[in-house]
Amino acid sequence: MKREGKIQVWQDYQKDIADDHYFYVRSCIRQNFFPGSEQTFLKILRRELNKDIYENPHHTSCSGIGYHSDIVPFDTIQTIVARQFALMTEAGYQNLAVSCITSFGIYNEIIETWKEFPSELEKVRSLLKKATGREFEIPQNVAHASDIIYKFRDKIASIGENRLVNQKTGKPLKIVEHIGCHYSKMFPSKGVGGAEFPHVLVGMIESWGGEVVDYPERRHCCGFGFRQYLVMSNRGYSVSNSRKKFESMEPYKPDAILCNCPGCPMFLDRWQYVIQEMEGKTYGENGQGIPVLTYEEMAGLVLGYDPWNMGMQMHQTNVEPLLDKMGIHYDTDLKYAGKDGKLIGKPKMVSCGC
Amino acid sequence: MKHIVVIGGGIAGMETACALTDAGHWVTVIEKEEQVGGKLNKWSYLFPDFTPADKILDALLEKHSEKDFSILSQTEVLSVNRQNNKFNIETSGKQKLEADAVVVATGYELFDASRKEEYGYKIYDHVITSADLEKLLLPDGDLSVAAGQNPKRIAFVHCVGSRDEKSGNHYCSKVCCITGVKQAIELKKRLPEAEIYCFYMDLRMYGKNFEELYREAQEKYDIQFIRGRLSEASEKIDKSLLIKSEDTLSGRPLKMNVDLLVLLVGMEAGKGTAKAAAACSIGCEESGFLRTSDPFLMSNFSEQEGIFLAGSCTAPMSVNDTILHARSAAQEVNNWLKKNN
Amino acid sequence: MKDFGFSVIKQRTIDYDQFDGRLLNEVLEMEPSFKVCLSCGGCTATCSAADLVSFNVRRMNLLLRRGETVELETEIQKCMLCGKCMLVCPRGINLRNVIMLIKKSIHKYKPVNL
Numbered sequence: 001m002k003r004e005g006k007i008q009v010w011q012d013y014q015k016d017i018a019d020d021h022y023f024y025v026r027s028c029i030r031q032n033f034f035p036g037s038e039q040t041f042l043k044i045l046r047r048e049l050n051k052d053i054y055e056n057p058h059h060t061s062c063s064g065i066g067y068h069s070d071i072v073p074f075d076t077i078q079t080i081v082a083r084q085f086a087l088m089t090e091a092g093y094q095n096l097a098v099s100c101i102t103s104f105g106i107y108n109e110i111i112e113t114w115k116e117f118p119s120e121l122e123k124v125r126s127l128l129k130k131a132t133g134r135e136f137e138i139p140q141n142v143a144h145a146s147d148i149i150y151k152f153r154d155k156i157a158s159i160g161e162n163r164l165v166n167q168k169t170g171k172p173l174k175i176v177e178h179i180g181c182h183y184s185k186m187f188p189s190k191g192v193g194g195a196e197f198p199h200v201l202v203g204m205i206e207s208w209g210g211e212v213v214d215y216p217e218r219r220h221c222c223g224f225g226f227r228q229y230l231v232m233s234n235r236g237y238s239v240s241n242s243r244k245k246f247e248s249m250e251p252y253k254p255d256a257i258l259c260n261c262p263g264c265p266m267f268l269d270r271w272q273y274v275i276q277e278m279e280g281k282t283y284g285e286n287g288q289g290i291p292v293l294t295y296e297e298m299a300g301l302v303l304g305y306d307p308w309n310m311g312m313q314m315h316q317t318n319v320e321p322l323l324d325k326m327g328i329h330y331d332t333d334l335k336y337a338g339k340d341g342k343l344i345g346k347p348k349m350v351s352c353g354c
Numbered sequence: 355m356k357h358i359v360v361i362g363g364g365i366a367g368m369e370t371a372c373a374l375t376d377a378g379h380w381v382t383v384i385e386k387e388e389q390v391g392g393k394l395n396k397w398s399y400l401f402p403d404f405t406p407a408d409k410i411l412d413a414l415l416e417k418h419s420e421k422d423f424s425i426l427s428q429t430e431v432l433s434v435n436r437q438n439n440k441f442n443i444e445t446s447g448k449q450k451l452e453a454d455a456v457v458v459a460t461g462y463e464l465f466d467a468s469r470k471e472e473y474g475y476k477i478y479d480h481v482i483t484s485a486d487l488e489k490l491l492l493p494d495g496d497l498s499v500a501a502g503q504n505p506k507r508i509a510f511v512h513c514v515g516s517r518d519e520k521s522g523n524h525y526c527s528k529v530c531c532i533t534g535v536k537q538a539i540e541l542k543k544r545l546p547e548a549e550i551y552c553f554y555m556d557l558r559m560y561g562k563n564f565e566e567l568y569r570e571a572q573e574k575y576d577i578q579f580i581r582g583r584l585s586e587a588s589e590k591i592d593k594s595l596l597i598k599s600e601d602t603l604s605g606r607p608l609k610m611n612v613d614l615l616v617l618l619v620g621m622e623a624g625k626g627t628a629k630a631a632a633a634c635s636i637g638c639e640e641s642g643f644l645r646t647s648d649p650f651l652m653s654n655f656s657e658q659e660g661i662f663l664a665g666s667c668t669a670p671m672s673v674n675d676t677i678l679h680a681r682s683a684a685q686e687v688n689n690w691l692k693k694n695n
Numbered sequence: 696m697k698d699f700g701f702s703v704i705k706q707r708t709i710d711y712d713q714f715d716g717r718l719l720n721e722v723l724e725m726e727p728s729f730k731v732c733l734s735c736g737g738c739t740a741t742c743s744a745a746d747l748v749s750f751n752v753r754r755m756n757l758l759l760r761r762g763e764t765v766e767l768e769t770e771i772q773k774c775m776l777c778g779k780c781m782l783v784c785p786r787g788i789n790l791r792n793v794i795m796l797i798k799k800s801i802h803k804y805k806p807v808n809l
Contacts, residue, residue: 001589005468005477196471216588216596219472235701243703251591277697569786572731578760581734601709603734604757610711 001214006197013184013194017151018095018141023088024055027100028065030262030294036311037296038099041145044299048159049152053097056087064102068226078124079131081110086134096139097148101261104144105182108190111138142190144183146260146295150192150200153207161304164210166255167327172211173255176290177201178245178268180261181221195219201258204295208302217248223271224263239278242271246283246290253285256322257292268292273316289317301328308334355380356691359443359453361431361630364392365414365673366665366680367459372418373684374457379691381423382451384443386430386626391415392461398491400673401529401536402563410673434634434661439694441660455687458634458644458656459664459680463624465515465523467617473511478589480505481615483514484533491540497614499593504545505613509597510534511584512554516620525641527620527670531557532564534618535571542575551610552579553599561672582608587615621670634661644668654683662687714762718804722759722796729793731786732756738780738790744773752780752790759797768801 022045026038045051063080066072088096098104114121128134149156157163164173179198184191193199196219202212223241228234245268249257259265269292276282276289284290292315293301300310307328312319313335323330338344356379360367363385371381389395391414397407430446434456443451467475467483475481480499482490490497499505512534516527531554538550557579559565571577582599590596595615601608623642631638636656637645644667647655654662664683665676723730738752739745745752750773758767771794780790 001479002477005475008468008476009471194471197477214589216590218588219586232700235699236704239701240704240706244706274699275703278699278702280696569731573727576730598708601757601761604709604754604761606707606709608709608711608761 009197010193010199013189013192013199015143015147015190015192016141017143017147017192018097019151020051020095021093022051022053022095022097022143022148023091023093023139024053024097024145025059025062025084025099025103026055027103027262028061029266030099033262033266033314034294034297034311035314036300036309037294040296040300040305040310041099041149043305044156044296044303045148048303049155054091054093056091058087059084062100062103062106064100064106065226065230067106068102069230075123075127077106078110078113078120079127081107082124082128082136083132083134085139086128086132086136088139089135089137094137094140096142097145098142099145099262101144101180101182102263104142104180104190105186107139107142108187111142112187114138144191144200144260146183146200146204147192149295149299150203153204156299156302157207157209160208160302162302162326162328164205164208164298164302164326166325168325172209173322173325174213174252175205175210176213176215176218176249176252176254176257177205178218178222178257178259178261178264180259180264183260201260201295204298205258208298213249213252213254215249215252217245220245220248222259222261222264222267224261224267229267238267239271239274242267243275246272246275249290250283254290255325256298257290258295258298259292260295265292265294269315269317284317284321288321291315291317291319291322293319293322301326306330308337356454357382357452358455358457358687359384359441359451360457360459360664362392362459362461362626362665362667363387363390363425363427364459364461364665364676365394365411366461366667366676366683367392367457368414368418369677369680370457370459370664370684370687371423372414372421373681374687375421375423377684377688379688382453383423383425384429384431384445385425385427388428390418390425390427393464394673396485396488398488399536399540401532402561402567404536404540407673414677431630431633436658436660439660455660455662455691456634457662457664457683457687458627458630458636458667459683460626460630460667461624462621462666462670463626465521465527465619465622467514467619469521470514470518470617472586473514473584473615473617474587474589474595475617478587478595478615479593480589480595480613481587481617483617483619484510484530484537485619487537487541487616491537491544497541497544499613505548507549507610507612508538508541508545508551508614508616509584509610509612510538510550510552510616510618512552512557512618513583514617514619515622517555523620523622523641525643525670526558528558528560529670529672530618530620532559532561532567532672534616535559535564535568535577537616538577539567539571539575542577550575550577551612552577553582553584553597554579555581555583561674580608621666623667627667630667634658636661636663641669643670654679654686660690662690709761711761715764715804715806716762718764718797718800719759719762721800722793725796726789726792728786728788729756729790732788733786735785737783737785741779741783743777743779744775748773750774755790755793755797764801764805767797768805771797771801 063072067077184195188194223238228237272289360383363383432444435442441453515521582602646653664680744750
């Protein structure tokens with residue numbers, strides 16, 4: 001693998017990422033799947049980077065899952081998106097910071113549609129006005145939250161307490177990077193580094209001391225795919241896609257998987273457990289799984305945040321092997337403690353690698 | 355004596371210049387590189403009969419060494435202006451030339467395979483282009499993929515940068531199919547143990563003895579042809595490449611591990627041709643190649659009176675077609691000069 | 696093993712690295728004319744059997760070259776050995792001999808674990 005070739009590709013796909021004053025839009029599903037991640041993002045921006053980031057409680061789902069499942073029509077989703085933009089305009093912001101990859105794809109798709117078909121924009125302006133009385137401006141800058149962490153990755157590294165280095169051997173940890181399909185496969189120019197060799201997560205891993213695993217199926221979807229997952233009898237498609245990736249990355253012995261999408265860490269994490277139950281197969285060392293992290297969790301670990309405060313006990317594939325390698329102290333007894341220190345109960349299902 | 359300026363000193367430009375000199379004209383060839391001969395300098399053996407490229411090139415250049423025409427090398431044309439039936443030409447070397455006719459023979463550029471990001475050219479260690487392979491086919495070329503280890507399985511990908519909207523090229527580059535067959539045979543001769551596969555969409559064996567060579571590749575050299583376009587290549591932990599395609603005749607996806615992947619890169623009109631078109635105010639097709647007055651009887655005529663076209667600046671062309679097109683350009687220039695005298 | 700109401704799906708992709716070329720090589724050695732098949736389909740168009748049952752002579756080449764021995768064995772049973780395919784083949788392949796060679800040897804190369 002030649003690095004110079006990748007650097008050339010990365011240079012071809014650079015995007016503007018706003019420096020400050022973000023209007024933050026949350027993801028519907030992340031707060032259930034990885035409940036501490038978005039809070040960690042806000043904490044990093046506000047406390048570590050001194051940025052102004054605002055969120056409005058009236059913000060709703062972008063309805064992207066419904067749209068991609070053929071339930072929500074295009075006019076409806078356009079109007080919902082217009083309403084989010086109206087909230088941003090009313091709050092005096094111009095830079096959208098999107099937590100979800102599905103939403104990020106939706107926002108880009110709709111903004112591009114309006115550029116190509118101005119009549120759609122006029123229609124939506126009128127629909128929103130009729131329905132809510134609101135007006136809106138199109139954001140000047142649309143960044144995914146991972147773009148923002150990417151932008152400040154060196155700063156995070158410089159103030160961080162931990163590095164992606166195996167404390168016992170001194171060697172960089174091997175990290176698989178996995179971007180969400182709707183991050184840059186729809187519009188390669190909207191993602192840092194494009195779609196074939198995306199740089200957004202690679203940049204973080206390298207700045208924080210890790211080594212990127214470039215394995216054959218790195219481009220492949222995690223398997224979420226909306227319809228494959230929403231109907232239970234279709235979930236075989238989902239798990240089979242994830243499995244294809246695990247089989248492909250296994251020879252590289254990765255220490256962790258890093259994702260920037262709500263769905264990917266969910267499926268790459270949960271399906272490891274399911275495959276273990278179905279086939280008795282695990283992909284990490286010593287019968288354990290490969291820990292799967294969101295970029296906020298990984299940034300948080302670098303910054304020395306407590307893993308349980310970031311909600312990492314919610315992972316079905318245990319994260320302890322990674323914490324041990326990084327030399328991060330954690331209290332096993334407090335893994336399932338609530339915010340008030342009382343135990344909230346251990347999960348009944350056996351997690352992967354337990 | 356009439357003066358003709360030929361823009362480009364590749365085989366088209368040189369052959370046109372020779373023929374015009376023979377016809378009694380004074381010719382100046384303007385070449386941007388140090389050396390004349392163009393892309394043929396970079397080729398080792400020619401299809402369909404494996405003639406060494408330098409044999410053809412030497413024969414063409416030897417012919418010109420006997421002629422009296424001047425070559426301005428490492429020079430580019432900046433502007434071409436018509437004034438009173440003459441062309442005033444300014445060059446990057448600050449020369450000002452006056453010509454009675456101009457021949458554009460700026461040739462082509464090879465498609466930059468790194469634009470097909472999914473094939474990993476310049477990123478994966480063992481992905482090369484047909485142009486890279488051509489150099490390795492010389493007797494001293496090193497084909498090994500690791501110390502003392504020759505590739506056991508090799509795949510060729512047809513139509514890289516051709517017939518592909520994603521590359522911005524709708525057209526067929528015409529010569530890559532037969533180049534692939536030629537190179538596959540040469541590789542098999544050098545590495546008799548290797549398995550060789552060609553991934554194609556159509557095999558366009560348009561020329562004399564091309565189809566025969568394709569049959570020979572199957573019959574004598576066991577080259578296997580799989581109909582399907584590669585979707586992607588990925589490097590594995592051992593540096594071999596996992597390639598994916600549909601086996602379109604079976605109607606199923608197919609994956610295969612190879613030690614070497616050769617991308618059959620197509621032709622593009624290139625920057626030189628675009629610059630010449632701008633300087634001469636002549637039109638290009640959507641493909642970027644220069645527009646000829648008609649495709650049948652006027653294939654050497656540009657849209658501008660007195661500006662002629664020769665060779666692969668008009669369309670992808672083989673060496674033999676280029677030589678013929680260059681000769682016909684010379685004849686058209688000569689006829690036109692006589693008529694306008 | 697736990698039942699989740701769904702399961703991992705077997706991949707349809709032809710994994711060429713798993714390909715067992717022994718039967719192919721044996722056939723090609725005995726009938727080298729088979730190397731030059733163009734997959735034009737002239738054979739299938741004229742085939743006496745193809746009109747009555749789902750049989751495709753052209754696909755015999757592909758099944759053989761992709762190691763689909765199980766399907767191949769079933770398929771060749773449908774050939775009536777009339778030889779009409781050989782009358783139209785633009786590359787003069789002795790297809791009847793190909794079928795006979797497959798019939799003769801296929802039992803040796805059938806995958807065991809199926």
